Amino acid sequence: MNAVIQTEGLSKEYGGTYRVKDLDLKILPKEVYGFLGPNGAGKSTTMKMLLGLAHPTAGSVHILGMPFTQENRINILKNVGSLIESPSYYGHLTGRENMEVLRRLLDLPQKNIDEAVHIVRMEKQMNKKVKHYSLGMKQRLGIAMALARFPKLLILDEPTNGLDPAGIEEIRELIQELPKKYDMTVMVSSHLLSEIDQMATAIGIINQGKLVFQGKMSDLNQQRQPKLLLCTSNNCRAVNLLKQYGPNLTEKGLLLPYLDNEAIGQAVQSLCENYVQVYRVEEHQRSLEDVFLEFTGKVVTL
Structure with missing residues (x-):
């Protein structure tokens, strides 16, 4: 064309x-x-x-x-x-x-x-x-x-x-x-x-x-894939328990790549079985502003 x-x-x-x-x-x-x-x-x-x-x-x-x-x-x-x-x-x-x-x-x-x-x-x-x-x-x-x-x-x-x-x-x-x-x-x-x-x-x-x-x-929206934020009673321990998902520890909790419902259920079950309470599971999708700031060299926080 x-x-x-x-x-x-x-x-x-x-x-x-x-x-x-x-x-x-x-x-x-x-x-x-x-x-x-x-x-x-x-x-x-x-x-x-x-x-x-x-x-x-x-x-x-x-x-x-x-x-x-x-x-x-x-x-x-x-x-x-x-x-x-x-x-x-x-x-x-x-x-x-x-x-x-x-x-x-x-x-x-x-x-x-x-x-x-x-x-x-x-x-x-x-x-x-x-x-x-x-x-x-x-x-x-x-x-x-x-x-x-x-x-x-x-x-x-x-x-x-x-x-x-x-x-x-x-x-x-x-x-x-x-x-x-x-x-x-x-x-x-x-x-x-x-x-x-x-x-x-x-x-x-x-x-x-x-x-x-x-x-x-x-194409840009592919860079806005949602992530999951887990808030728990012991975030440091939760990171070790969920290593297979590649968690990232932030001030607000564990940041995980997007998971389907079954994987989320397994992750929460694993934490609960190991006496880590799960307070919240939140889905976060980056806005266009977040992607823009990243492309222009600014720091983007969750």
């Missing part, structure tokens, strides 16, 4: 420091690709290079099957919509006037504008001047602008920034629908890991400019 975005060795250096280093991205058609990383990891820099807003120091970029060169740039960008860092707008104009400026610049039919505004649920706000919009309303307008061409590829940098919980849920549902409803591929960055967890079908994690994980959400 041809990738919608593919980079090889993509790098960007500023003042002798690499903000992005040897990045090999692969985003397939109709994916919602979640791009995760701590602040300053290189997410926005990467997206700017994909759009020609920053020139790579090294490496190559292919978008929609074409090399992203000066000659191909305009043709490629005709099929790309984007929202990077913050929306661009004329504050003294209304939302409707801003969308009309965009419509004329891109020579779009009016139905595109109406549909984009409807998707972000901004119909009732379009006659207000944008300078009076809340941050969330400005963000919605920016997303509508990015959608107006109904592009094959949509690149969104922190699209839920400034939105309340209800607005975040709406935008998440919108992004999930785009591949199915409009055949779009979406690349979305966010620091809200739980949101990426709920909307992305594939994920890339960047740390200090380097890609530390890339794959399907199902």
